[in-house]
Amino acid sequence: MQIERLAPLESADAQSLSFLSSAKYRAQLATSQAACVIVAPALRDEAMARSVHGLSGGPACIVTPDPYLYFARLTQLWQRARRATAPAGPRIHPSAVVDALAQVDPSAVIGPLCVVERGAKIGAHTWLKSRVTVGEDCVIGARCILHSGVVIGADGFGFAPVRADAETRWEKIEQLGAVRIGDDVEIGANTCIDRGALADTVIEDGVKLDNLIQIAHNVRVGRNTAMAACVGVAGSAIIGANCTIGGGAGIAGHLTLADNVHVSAFSLVSRSLHKPGHYTGAFPLDDHASWERNAATLKQLAGLRERLRALEKAHGSESSDKAIDKN
């Protein structure tokens, strides 16, 4: 048996190595044509009992307590092998614009058409893919990956209102802080992290940010927190460690999330969350006609509650209505 590729269970063939990350996909295991599958001990026998076409000697498996982690490390090995065959590019691509007063570690890689401004620091083994901007005085730690189009250190959105002649103009508040990013942080394509107004915006070690995320000025994101794509975090929000934020979610400004808070996709966090847990606030999808009826009624909901209360009173039932003002 010779392994030519890594593949998902359902498309794997007799030259493929695959993996089973969760028992809920075990139905795919029985019919998978993978030559070899990475499995947890409990699934070893099922993995070996498969019949694989065109594979002499029968299927193999790799047994490990955490198949998904094993698979992750295998992809890294695979990638290193693949890259070893590529012609090595220059560490700082000649098309990149790196200020003479920026500090780039000799082991860092600055890709094509990146901009690294004066006073910026790029840590060891950090990789700026192509077309990344790291603004003045911003600091990126070691072993980070910044994907194409990332903008670190644009001005935070800060303006003071000036009332004059029946209109309100906006006076710019220069953003004098910077962005500090820890080690082992990965930042997805076209994501933006703004510089702080006075103090810095801070991304702690091990944070993973997907694409098209907005992190506003003076936000702090705690260790190992992960955010899916299209999340927006407003100014001065403090997010704990080991949180996960679902795609398209929003975090309002000037609030605090405890460690281990998990926010569902498309949910807006509009108050501090001091307890770990799973929070959601997304409108359930429906066919359009049903949605239309329910949405219209939703605009009368407080009134419906009053009417229900009145009926209960008339009926002599003790109202179990809770004071909503406390919610």
Place this chain on the structure above:
Amino acid sequence: MQIERLAPLESADAQSLSFLSSAKYRAQLATSQAACVIVAPALRDEAMARSVHGLSGGPACIVTPDPYLYFARLTQLWQRARRATAPAGPRIHPSAVVDALAQVDPSAVIGPLCVVERGAKIGAHTWLKSRVTVGEDCVIGARCILHSGVVIGADGFGFAPVRADAETRWEKIEQLGAVRIGDDVEIGANTCIDRGALADTVIEDGVKLDNLIQIAHNVRVGRNTAMAACVGVAGSAIIGANCTIGGGAGIAGHLTLADNVHVSAFSLVSRSLHKPGHYTGAFPLDDHASWERNAATLKQLAGLRERLRALEKAHGSESSDKAIDKN
């Protein structure tokens, strides 16, 4: 009559050619000062009965069964004429960074400050505007347009959790797949399409994506599907052909949308949709004070339903309550 410009009905003048795409805008036709209007046969007489100032010989019209399509093709003609007068730029702009091992069709245009990585293929007559990245091994079909800031082939967001010392770190899963984009695809500014983990992310022929869209790893978008701006599609979602997805909508991961599914703006699709149709899930807008009352009540909604059921029971009415667990 000489036509100098294309213009909307309401601002057209005696040197303008305009169009009426739908009978619902016919009120604008009567007063339009356009020299000539593209109309469907039923509106020919109305178009000719207009009085246009400063136009000798009276108004003209072009009669066609599909005025909007006729107009679309006319804009293309107009654009070609306009571009013919521009000094032709080089096919691969000298500021672009195109790897020696990328394949660019001789009829393709690579704009300023684009990056085309090794192994990437750019099809015939495809146009990368400025500042577009096409990553390693990604394939773009023929007659595509990629607008400024597009990122094709950044790493998908894939990490395996590693529990250690009371915290959870994330181990990177190298993304070994690529992105394959069909023919006649248009991709809006700053939109991102991530490479697959093992298999490829696929965008089929004729797909149209607006600006600032996120397409995660291993997604498949079916033929001629169109998405408005700011949509996010999570990993491994399979979207059918001829779908339309409204602006700011989200599609959760690992689910399937049938052909001809239409999702309203701002709606989150959190389950598979196996039937064609129109789906919605957006909170209706209200004045803030009303919203506040209704939103507070919404957090008691399941309780209200229980109270209503209790009242019905006390009243002897047969409850028409449906089992909600099945929804």
Place this chain on the structure above:
Amino acid sequence: MQIERLAPLESADAQSLSFLSSAKYRAQLATSQAACVIVAPALRDEAMARSVHGLSGGPACIVTPDPYLYFARLTQLWQRARRATAPAGPRIHPSAVVDALAQVDPSAVIGPLCVVERGAKIGAHTWLKSRVTVGEDCVIGARCILHSGVVIGADGFGFAPVRADAETRWEKIEQLGAVRIGDDVEIGANTCIDRGALADTVIEDGVKLDNLIQIAHNVRVGRNTAMAACVGVAGSAIIGANCTIGGGAGIAGHLTLADNVHVSAFSLVSRSLHKPGHYTGAFPLDDHASWERNAATLKQLAGLRERLRALEKAHGSESSDKAIDKN
């Protein structure tokens, strides 16, 4: 006393100048170690009564009717002083690609790796940071700031459907308009403003747009309107002056917002708003289990209302139900 830095009240030290923008933060004033604080007249005595460690002569204060505005101007002074010590870069960075037929005011600054296409105009003292695209014929006024990754003048998203062989293709409508941006406009990182189809997309004087915003073709944004990050505005929407749009909000196409309309974060405006005011439409966050119960009931809401009405009728109470069709 020598001031070395501007700092927030809570982290200020005896070399810091700080400010109190609102009486609601006055608790922080009492313990602040700032050498000097900018305050409104009513807070002068509190500011002077503080005890600051290591500051000979006691604390100072600057008294002004609008401390936040004073602070904004101070940041500008500070920034100018800081930049004065930096080596001046070239006005048009040599890595920028500026078409010979673009007009750039001699006082404008075009940063690294920007693209300014033919026919574009860049006004006096306007600053394109790095990696900004200004498309053909687009006009940027005076004293504007465009942050990294901004795309002005990508094609609007316009296609005419073509039905053929049981599928619907999309025929491109060339976007023949441009973008016109007034004076004193600031545009955040990776924000996109599309060119108009026939007429222009217009951003009036003094508008402030945060990061990752989408402005579609033929939109008009009125004077001094401000939008937080991740907002999407669909085609042909007309937004008044002095509006504020919260982060992640959406404005549907072809509608009108009056002056002084304020839209909350994450709210979708799906109809015109002719009256000034504060509008909201976001799902309230809850713990996931509660959300699940309430969301399931929400899909039966119109039915609950019918049942309540039936009970009221049976009970002889006059229904106060409003006709929802009018809402």
